[in-house]
Amino acid sequence: MTDPESQGRPGAGLSRRGLLGLALGAGAAGVAVGVGGAALVARATDPRAASPADTHPFFGEHPSGITTEVQDHLHFAAFDVMDTTSRDELIELLQDWSYAASRMMLGLEVSASGAIGGSPDAPPDDTGEALGLPASNLTITVGFGPTLFRTDEGADRFGLADQAPPALAMLPPFLGDDLDPGHSGGDLCIQACADDPQVAVHAVRNLSRIAFGRARLRWSQLGFGRTSRTSAQQQTPRNLFGFKDGTANLLATDEQALAEHVWVSTEDGPAWLAGGSYLVARKIAMKIETWDRVRLAEQEQITGRTKGSGAPLSGGDEFTPPDFAAAWGSGMPTIDPASHVARAHPDANGGIRMLRRGYNYVDGNTALGRLDAGLFFLAYVRSPERFITVQRSVATDLMMEYLLTIGSGIWAVPPAPAEGSFIGAALFA
Amino acid sequence: MTDPESQGRPGAGLSRRGLLGLALGAGAAGVAVGVGGAALVARATDPRAASPADTHPFFGEHPSGITTEVQDHLHFAAFDVMDTTSRDELIELLQDWSYAASRMMLGLEVSASGAIGGSPDAPPDDTGEALGLPASNLTITVGFGPTLFRTDEGADRFGLADQAPPALAMLPPFLGDDLDPGHSGGDLCIQACADDPQVAVHAVRNLSRIAFGRARLRWSQLGFGRTSRTSAQQQTPRNLFGFKDGTANLLATDEQALAEHVWVSTEDGPAWLAGGSYLVARKIAMKIETWDRVRLAEQEQITGRTKGSGAPLSGGDEFTPPDFAAAWGSGMPTIDPASHVARAHPDANGGIRMLRRGYNYVDGNTALGRLDAGLFFLAYVRSPERFITVQRSVATDLMMEYLLTIGSGIWAVPPAPAEGSFIGAALFA
Numbered sequence: 050m051t052d053p054e055s056q057g058r059p060g061a062g063l064s065r066r067g068l069l070g071l072a073l074g075a076g077a078a079g080v081a082v083g084v085g086g087a088a089l090v091a092r093a094t095d096p097r098a099a100s101p102a103d104t105h106p107f108f109g110e111h112p113s114g115i116t117t118e119v120q121d122h123l124h125f126a127a128f129d130v131m132d133t134t135s136r137d138e139l140i141e142l143l144q145d146w147s148y149a150a151s152r153m154m155l156g157l158e159v160s161a162s163g164a165i166g167g168s169p170d171a172p173p174d175d176t177g178e179a180l181g182l183p184a185s186n187l188t189i190t191v192g193f194g195p196t197l198f199r200t201d202e203g204a205d206r207f208g209l210a211d212q213a214p215p216a217l218a219m220l221p222p223f224l225g226d227d228l229d230p231g232h233s234g235g236d237l238c239i240q241a242c243a244d245d246p247q248v249a250v251h252a253v254r255n256l257s258r259i260a261f262g263r264a265r266l267r268w269s270q271l272g273f274g275r276t277s278r279t280s281a282q283q284q285t286p287r288n289l290f291g292f293k294d295g296t297a298n299l300l301a302t303d304e305q306a307l308a309e310h311v312w313v314s315t316e317d318g319p320a321w322l323a324g325g326s327y328l329v330a331r332k333i334a335m336k337i338e339t340w341d342r343v344r345l346a347e348q349e350q351i352t353g354r355t356k357g358s359g360a361p362l363s364g365g366d367e368f369t370p371p372d373f374a375a376a377w378g379s380g381m382p383t384i385d386p387a388s389h390v391a392r393a394h395p396d397a398n399g400g401i402r403m404l405r406r407g408y409n410y411v412d413g414n415t416a417l418g419r420l421d422a423g424l425f426f427l428a429y430v431r432s433p434e435r436f437i438t439v440q441r442s443v444a445t446d447l448m449m450e451y452l453l454t455i456g457s458g459i460w461a462v463p464p465a466p467a468e469g470s471f472i473g474a475a476l477f478a
Numbered sequence: 479m480t481d482p483e484s485q486g487r488p489g490a491g492l493s494r495r496g497l498l499g500l501a502l503g504a505g506a507a508g509v510a511v512g513v514g515g516a517a518l519v520a521r522a523t524d525p526r527a528a529s530p531a532d533t534h535p536f537f538g539e540h541p542s543g544i545t546t547e548v549q550d551h552l553h554f555a556a557f558d559v560m561d562t563t564s565r566d567e568l569i570e571l572l573q574d575w576s577y578a579a580s581r582m583m584l585g586l587e588v589s590a591s592g593a594i595g596g597s598p599d600a601p602p603d604d605t606g607e608a609l610g611l612p613a614s615n616l617t618i619t620v621g622f623g624p625t626l627f628r629t630d631e632g633a634d635r636f637g638l639a640d641q642a643p644p645a646l647a648m649l650p651p652f653l654g655d656d657l658d659p660g661h662s663g664g665d666l667c668i669q670a671c672a673d674d675p676q677v678a679v680h681a682v683r684n685l686s687r688i689a690f691g692r693a694r695l696r697w698s699q700l701g702f703g704r705t706s707r708t709s710a711q712q713q714t715p716r717n718l719f720g721f722k723d724g725t726a727n728l729l730a731t732d733e734q735a736l737a738e739h740v741w742v743s744t745e746d747g748p749a750w751l752a753g754g755s756y757l758v759a760r761k762i763a764m765k766i767e768t769w770d771r772v773r774l775a776e777q778e779q780i781t782g783r784t785k786g787s788g789a790p791l792s793g794g795d796e797f798t799p800p801d802f803a804a805a806w807g808s809g810m811p812t813i814d815p816a817s818h819v820a821r822a823h824p825d826a827n828g829g830i831r832m833l834r835r836g837y838n839y840v841d842g843n844t845a846l847g848r849l850d851a852g853l854f855f856l857a858y859v860r861s862p863e864r865f866i867t868v869q870r871s872v873a874t875d876l877m878m879e880y881l882l883t884i885g886s887g888i889w890a891v892p893p894a895p896a897e898g899s900f901i902g903a904a905l906f907a
Binding site: 122124126164165167168169170171172173175176177178179180181231245246247250253254257258265266267268269270271273274284286287288289290291292337338341342343344345346348349355356357409411412413414416418419420422 | 551553555593594596597598599600601602604605606607608609610660674675676679682683686687694695696697698699700702703713715716717718719720721766767770771772773774775777778784785786838840841842843845847848849851
């Protein structure tokens with residue numbers, strides 16, 4: 050690709066109001082934006098930027114960031130549309146986000162004038178910390194929460210209540226929940242994944258900035274050490290319990306399984322969501338100091354897999370299917386029926402599978418000197434009840450003694466916009 | 479290297495008590511440790527592990543992690559020796575840390591039995607989340623805080639007060655300080671840097687665990703996007719103000735400058751610290767939303783450099799020395815004397831230079847929906863007053879309006895232990 054601007058160029062359906070608004074705020078209307086020539090700065094001219102090898106499509110069918118080979122770093126952010134009740138302003142926000150996201154996923158700055166190409170007398174459009182960095186496989190995936198359609202108080206702020214997916218509702222309480230409202234919910238969410246945390250942070254920061262005056266950051270989470278894989282080429286990583294996590298995840302190549310378990314179909318409804326999915330986020334604190342004092346054999350019993358290879362306790366290697374009928378000479382099953390692998394397995398859940406995209410997190414430490422750490426669990430499912438079914442099954446498994454879910458959210462993720470259109474356009478048609 | 483165990487093998491001076499203690503705690507004394515054969519597990523046998531290309535020496539002259547080419551990820555932790563006043567227990571802690579650190583820096587687990595090689599009836603020595611990961615250029619650098627030598631109340635808990643470096647004291651207050659005691663100080667510190675955050679987190683977690691019953695985690699910080707470089711081959715990265723940071727940093731190859739500015743000499747005293755350094759940590763919150771509304775020209779005036787190339791405003795490229803005498807036609811200096819580059823420059827500070835090793839951080843967001851983000855500044859200096867001099871100079875520079883220092887600490891970092899010895903051995907001799 051010789052001209053990164055020529056691929057996936059934001060089209061006529063995309064607004065620049067948010068960016069203009071930022072410039073206007075500094076009293077320099079129209080000066081900072083739309084400048085050509087010098088506007089193509091470092092990221093655009095960097096030979097590494099926007100190479101097909103480290104970029105993913107923003108426009109298309111399914112959104113990037115779901116089946117995309119899992120990147121190592123996450124910045125997740127939930128937003129509330131607090132500062133406006135205008136449907137037009139919500140549409141403009143999604144257009145502005147689409148414009149900026151489509152550029153950043155190509156390794157470009159949020160606008161043509163970017164961090165240094167505008168007027169010196171205006172604040173830059175782009176905050177600049179990703180200048181010179183490659184696209185880093187950045188994906189930006191946006192979701193719509195239940196409260197976007199109808200607030201907890203029942204208000205239909207944006208005339209969207211009729212379009213709400215009937216199944217999109219706050220998740221029911223589960224055993225092991227101790228939810229912090231400050232780490233739960235949100236009218237909108239952004240999942241930014243990249244090989245470089247600076248690129249993911251840059252994306253969330255600039256999209257937050259573009260949202261100014263319309264939506265406000267409600268909560269956010271950084272993660273590392275992806276605890277899943279979506280490609281057979283990826284090694285299965287380990288969670289902070291030291292076990293491989295995501296061995297049985299759905300792979301991007303398994304289109305039949307994705308159609309069955311992940312993508313909302315035209316028959317599922319509503320129509321605007323077909324080709325999209327439901328995203329469930331769960332912030333799961335791990336009692337790691339307690340876990341670390343558990344005997345190895347018990348850790349493996351709880352998990353249902355060996356700690357070394359990740360093989361099921363019924364034998365074989367990591368990818369050998371667990372044999373839940375296998376038993377010791379004593380008659381005791383080799384895989385405890387209350388183990389995590391048994392309770393999470395499709396066999397225990399009517400065949401349900403989820404596409405997982407979790408990340409480890411460490412948020413410093415508690416006042417007691419314990420690491421404030423765990424798993425930021427992200428899963429994509431074709432319908433919310435699929436997650437609910439599996440969560441009810443694992444909520445009483447042996448591992449739950451060492452877990453506490455402190456944050457939770459659900460969002461409907463619309464399909465990727467068509468070229469030149471914007472995120473969720475069909476919802477507003 | 480065919481046998482990673484043969485290089486830098488922990489010697490007779492290193493204790494195993496902490497690890498034994500963990501096993502003893504489970505009532506399985508002597509079973510989980512010292513097992514040969516099966517004990518050399520994944521990390522040791524992984525062909526990528528312990529290759530010279532991604533390991534650094536734990537034993538030697540100067541500690542690794544100071545001039546080492548700056549890795550992309552940081553986990554920093556400060557500890558208080560809360561649970562013992564025994565000098566012998568402190569020595570044993572440092573021996574245990576040395577044993578485990580020397581192994582982890584080779585890509586090995588914390589002990590020979592590790593995460594899966596011990597008895598199934600004991601908790602594993604190693605927590606396991608780094609199994610299968612390469613050494614990732616991990617460096618573990620340990621420092622001694624003022625309170626290790628004498629508590630704030632004046633207690634000499636470990637008989638070390640006589641050995642305290644006279645200059646090792648809590649830093650004086652600076653303009654722009656708003657210090658959180660929960661993010662300041664600490665009897666001991668560990669700086670773990672690695673290419674992979676999971677490897678750095680694994681190191682701090684396991685060293686915290688080994689400290690159990692002796693020292694307790696006081697505060698900790700994750701960082702990414704190194705804001706400095708110690709090798710001419712490294713690109714200068716950008717901080718969250720979007721500017722290149724660390725352009726003029728000391729390089730590992732400049733041994734004369736390191737001797738002048740970083741390493742404590744035998745004449746500086748005390749003798750046990752010769753070859754070591756002083757580490758200053760400052761958690762600097764950036765008012766990024768405010769900064770982002772500042773005009774580009776003003777951002778550059780405040781910094782004293784251009785945002786694009788990082789060249790000084792007096793002209794040239796990034797590495798051109800700033801010309802503080804250069805002036806516009808009007809007579810105004812091209813580099814504002816109150817700019818950050820002017821105030822931090824050796825010319826303004828009697829020639830003082832520091833070796834910087836800062837990292838960007840994002841700790842989620844505030845209740846106001848602003849990113850809780852900034853710079854975790856780490857600097858190594860030959861004496862604390864060198865940092866104090868520079869800090870007093872920059873504390874009134876133009877950038878300080880956008881900064882708030884919320885955490886602070888200082889530690890004396892002893893030289894690297896001789897082969898088979900332990901961190902700070904000379905302090906206890």
